[in-house]
Amino acid sequence: xxxxxxxxxxxxxxxxxxxxxxxxxxxxxxxxxxxxxxxxxxxxxxxxxxxxxxxxxxxxxxxxxxxxxxxxxxxxxxxxxxxxxxxxxxxxxxxxxxxxxxxxxxxxxxxxxxx
Amino acid sequence: xxxxxxxxxxxxxxxxxxxxxxxxxxxxxxxxxxxxxxxxxxxxxxxxxxxxxxxxxxxxxxxxxxxxxxxxxxxxxxxxxxxxxxxxxxxxxxxxxxxxxxxxxxxxxxxxxx
Numbered sequence: 331x332x333x334x335x336x337x338x339x340x341x342x343x344x345x346x347x348x349x350x351x352x353x354x355x356x357x358x359x360x361x362x363x364x365x366x367x368x369x370x371x372x373x374x375x376x377x378x379x380x381x382x383x384x385x386x387x388x389x390x391x392x393x394x395x396x397x398x399x400x401x402x403x404x405x406x407x408x409x410x411x412x413x414x415x416x417x418x419x420x421x422x423x424x425x426x427x428x429x430x431x432x433x434x435x436x437x438x439x440x441x442x443x444x445x
Numbered sequence: 446x447x448x449x450x451x452x453x454x455x456x457x458x459x460x461x462x463x464x465x466x467x468x469x470x471x472x473x474x475x476x477x478x479x480x481x482x483x484x485x486x487x488x489x490x491x492x493x494x495x496x497x498x499x500x501x502x503x504x505x506x507x508x509x510x511x512x513x514x515x516x517x518x519x520x521x522x523x524x525x526x527x528x529x530x531x532x533x534x535x536x537x538x539x540x541x542x543x544x545x546x547x548x549x550x551x552x553x554x555x556x557x558x559x
Binding site for chain 2: 363365367373374375376377380382421425429430431432433435436437438
């Protein structure tokens, strides 16, 4: 079974609109971390936001927020006020345990922002 | 602060040749990870180190792949002999053993084996 599922291969949004990228995860470990990364066409992997399994509040970083629903095992990324520069591939990833382990990545969602 | 540094950025080689990829992690980070990205398999872990010691190499495809971390500021991933199916983007990432352990990625090495 996949540990990280991103069901949207592609998403399209207009500038200044908000967009939600879906991510569900599967783990039996009570301690885990969830990450979102952005990969623009240039290829680098850019860290966006982190949510810990014990965090009480949803994480926010500027225009990025994470809609964390623990019971549903979902960690959706919300981008507010989309910009053309947000066009990229977005990966959801999970680290199981308290630390010291590798990330497990989803297959990614391609976001296209149009003017 | 400098991020994770990888070299070369691009490598084109012929089948059977030895390829060495290099990585300098962020200073102070005690974890180093090597990932590979392909269209078919996505991003997958090859190996990772903690304090220069290999912890999990279960993702290394086969004996043709080897990785070393002789000190805290340098790691290599070697493929010998290389094959066309090794063509991929190889990322190095590093993290610090704090509460989040956010992994920061290098720019990647795009490898093409002809």
